[in-house]
Amino acid sequence: MVVHFVPWNTSNNLLEETRRLYTEADTFGCIEKGDLVAIKLHVGELGNPTYVQPFFVHEIVRLVKEAGDKPFLTDSNTYYLAQRHNAYDHMNTALMNGFNMAPFIVADGLKSENYRTVKTRGILSEIEVSGAIAEADAMLVVSHCKGHELSGFGGAIKNLGMGCTSQAGKLRQHRTVGLEIDASKCIGCGKCRVACPMDIPEIIEGKAHNTSVRCMRCPMCIEACPMGAISFVDKPNLNKALASAALGVLSTFKKGKVSYVSFAKDIMRFCDCLPAPGERMMEDIGIFASDSPVSVDGAFLSMANYKVLNEASEVDCMLQVEEAKALGIEGETKPEIIKI
Ligand code: SF4
Numbered sequence: 001m002v003v004h005f006v007p008w009n010t011s012n013n014l015l016e017e018t019r020r021l022y023t024e025a026d027t028f029g030c031i032e033k034g035d036l037v038a039i040k041l042h043v044g045e046l047g048n049p050t051y052v053q054p055f056f057v058h059e060i061v062r063l064v065k066e067a068g069d070k071p072f073l074t075d076s077n078t079y080y081l082a083q084r085h086n087a088y089d090h091m092n093t094a095l096m097n098g099f100n101m102a103p104f105i106v107a108d109g110l111k112s113e114n115y116r117t118v119k120t121r122g123i124l125s126e127i128e129v130s131g132a133i134a135e136a137d138a139m140l141v142v143s144h145c146k147g148h149e150l151s152g153f154g155g156a157i158k159n160l161g162m163g164c165t166s167q168a169g170k171l172r173q174h175r176t177v178g179l180e181i182d183a184s185k186c187i188g189c190g191k192c193r194v195a196c197p198m199d200i201p202e203i204i205e206g207k208a209h210n211t212s213v214r215c216m217r218c219p220m221c222i223e224a225c226p227m228g229a230i231s232f233v234d235k236p237n238l239n240k241a242l243a244s245a246a247l248g249v250l251s252t253f254k255k256g257k258v259s260y261v262s263f264a265k266d267i268m269r270f271c272d273c274l275p276a277p278g279e280r281m282m283e284d285i286g287i288f289a290s291d292s293p294v295s296v297d298g299a300f301l302s303m304a305n306y307k308v309l310n311e312a313s314e315v316d317c318m319l320q321v322e323e324a325k326a327l328g329i330e331g332e333t334k335p336e337i338i339k340i
Pocket residue numbers: 179195196197198199200201210214215216217218219220221222
């Protein structure tokens with residue numbers, strides 16, 4: 001499963017280059033006339049400046065319509081409380097960020113209760129796939145390659161595993177990672193509770209405690225703690241969970257009905273879920289297209305200096321790609337890359 005690639009060269013017309021990329025990679029070969037085609041993307045948190053530029057998505061929508069299909073933009077609600085937590089806020093954010101070129105259907109519904117629980121393998125035995133994604137005839141997975149505080153890297157596998165699952169599915173994946181509070185370092189200042197979007201840490205007899213099943217293992221309390229008392233445990237488990245969830249999501253599609261386009265531009269330290277995605281980790285690389293999430297992520301990691309992402313997150317980015325392949329998702333971790 002080869003990967004086709006266009007370098008990010010602003011001396012060229014990148015819109016025209018992507019058209020050639022889609023033709024060479026047969027990106028739209030996964031769809032048949034009349035299909036309801038999910039274009040799975042991340043519309044960016046409100047204020048985030050680095051998500052995939054809408055005009056690239058506009059072109060994909062145009063080409064899908066030209067092929068006689070019915071494209072709809074889609075993403076699932078976030079578990080954390082921000083501007084994409086429910087369908088109302090999510091749709092407004094999509095509009096404000098420029099995604100008005102096709103209907104935007106929030107895949108898991110108004111309050112994330114529209115999902116289908118499917119069996120999977122690996123670190124998870126089942127996963128909650130967002131309803132509109134499970135029902136779609138075909139899917140184009142449009143991803144932004146960037147760093148991530150917990151998984152080290154976010155690309156196509158993360159877009160499938162985390163992005164195509166409901167809040168219940170997201171929580172299931174995040175809770176494969178543990179969280180530890182070192183009581184010997186804790187001074188009971190309560191800054192962790194103030195920073196927590198769920199008001200979870202409780203201060204009992206001068207020490208912070210977290211026993212809540214709602215804790216989603218975000219880094220907010222860790223970053224807020226002045227004593228370095230809070231840390232993740234078994235962080236690489238999230239990468240295994242992403243692969244496991246991605247396998248479950250793909251099980252809702254017939255073979256050959258999902259295709260991938262990944263934009264390796266504005267490769268920041270953190271993901272598009274944050275209004276402030278942090279520092280730039282490397283130069284822009286280009287645009288990849290493939291019919292495999294393993295290959296498209298493997299291609300990015302082959303061309304990127306991903307050690308900087310590993311060092312920033314203290315987790316090996318390659319683990320999610322290797323785990324996805326080990327679970328049986330087709331593709332190569334070091335694929336052949338054909339430059340267009
Ligand atoms: S990791 Fe910390 S900040 Fe995040 S939900 Fe859990 S307690 Fe709250």
